[in-house]
Ligand SMILES: C[C@H](O)[C@H](O)[C@@H](O)[C@@H](O)C(=O)O
């Protein structure tokens with residue numbers, strides 16, 4: 001039997017958590033006065049939803065092959081991403097073989113260069129690419145990590161991102177990354193509060209548990225430097241995404257400014273091998289954190305990872321559920337992974353893309369056996385209770 005071809009590509013949207021995990025109800029830690037580039041506007045300081053962090057929603061890409069197999073993936077993108085899939089990218093898939101992943105990626109990227117390169121277009125290409133890998137795995141009846149060349153470890157270990165590193169420690173995670181709550185617009189008092197929060201958490205977890213701060217693009221070089229210097233006595237392991245993604249020069253300077261031994265990390269809002277080449281060759285960070293649903297997909301992340309390996313940089317993908325777990329399992333320079341605590345009080349482990357993916361594995365005692373990832377493709381299915389909407393039906 002010949003290689004199946006792609007018959008249909010369909011793009012749906014979903015609301016309410018899932019891949020657009022910032023799309024949460026009131027009272028969730030992930031939307032509680034977290035510092036952002038918009039924090040200089042007091043009206044947008046308390047909640048990131050007020051400035052639109054959840055405006056896009058989830059894109060679901062579904063690809064049906066000639067043998068009836070269906071692969072899918074979810075990422076952040078919603079209706080604009082669905083438009084790009086149905087009106088533009090679908091033409092490169094329909095009729096192609098399910099194995100034409102590299103060629104399809106190149107055609108999607110080159111054909112959108114005039115309006116893409118980063119952001120929503122690369123999110124969309126990422127979603128299509130992940131769905132292609134899911135489809136190929138389901139056709140070959142192999143998990144994606146085997147398609148990538150196989151695992152280099154039989155267990156994944158995770159740090160937890162959330163408001164309660166002290167609880168994450170008790171749950172067996174190897175570290176806890178806290179959101180930064182106050183930006184430069186809140187002056188010296190805000191800086192003091194940031195450091196007091198870190199000191200309190202250090203007191204609770206003891207001297208050895210990893211503590212990190214996620215600054216979500218909200219700082220300037222001077223503030224980030226002062227925060228890092230002040231945080232050093234509390235054993236901050238890394239300062240994450242302190243500056244806007246395009247400020248490669250600022251990151252290079254910050255990396256020189258931070259106390260010896262403190263790591264500088266960034267990359268979740270960077271895209272493609274070219275963007276990460278800038279971060280690596282300009283010496284911006286010690287760890288790159290691409291999101292496989294935003295950086296170009298798995299086909300691109302493999303290229304980014306090889307580039308990082310040549311620069312002796314770790315690749316710790318931004319939390320993206322099964323889509324990063326299958327990747328991390330296969331890379332020696334990805335020794336641990338991120339798990340985003342999506343319970344509103346960060347006090348229990350729930351699936352990262354809840355409620356969208358049935359079969360989504362979660363860390364137990366901060367770890368995940370490779371055997372949790374042995375189902376074909378990415379090993380998950382869309383929750384049939386989620387209301388899929390196809391805005392650009394063809
Ligand atoms: C906790 C951060 O503010 C973001 O919400 C988080 O999604 C991201 O930056 C991360 O690294 O997990």
Ligand SMILES: [Mg+2]
Pocket residue numbers: 214216240241268
């Ligand atoms: Mg981050």
